[in-house]
Amino acid sequence: EVQLVQSGAEVKKSGESLKISCQGSGYSFTSYWIGWVRQMPGTGLEWMGIIYPGDSESRYSPSFQGQVTISVDKSISTAYLQWSSLKASDTAMYYCARQGFYGDHEGDNWGQGTLVTVS
């Protein structure tokens, strides 16, 4: 069974750094892209960026370029989303998703989400 398991909820203060994780299992982790999606309270889905675990190639949405860093440790089948200095506006639910299983950019399996609260 394909699973993406994300790290737990975080409560941080503005200016602090944060790294959340997404561990894949049940499939060849290095063969498919992992994307990150933001959902701010009461709003829709926003695609942040993507990483290919096979070679660590990453791409970012223009809206998030320079705001976050996506990385991967393929030895433990885990992708990361990182902030160097959080802002209150980063308060949101963050989802990871496997993208490209069917050959395009669709997200076919999703993590359970990580709630980040910044005060």
Next chain:
Amino acid sequence: QSVLTQPPSVSTAPGQKVTISCSGSSSNIGNNYVSWYQQVPGTAPKLLIYDNNKRPSGIPDRFSGSKSGTSATLGITGLQTGDEADYYCGTWDSSLSAYVFGTGTKVTVL
């Protein structure tokens, strides 16, 4: 501001059919595959449709997708209370070099 526009909400009675539109442009829907996602409140999104009209294993054939030009449509027949959720279209935008989601549509079963 999303580049894909959906109606904010649709509602209908149980057992009826509902369609949800997703309007884009030549840089996204017009030249790329469209996917559809269902998000029940408090849960992660779930893929319903990929490649415009294909269903992943386990998705009932009550859900269908189509695309024409720069618009796509999700259809749901035999509506059930369990179908109450937010629905999003998604596709690659070649101009932005980014995946984009629609604004989302809330489906209510009256």
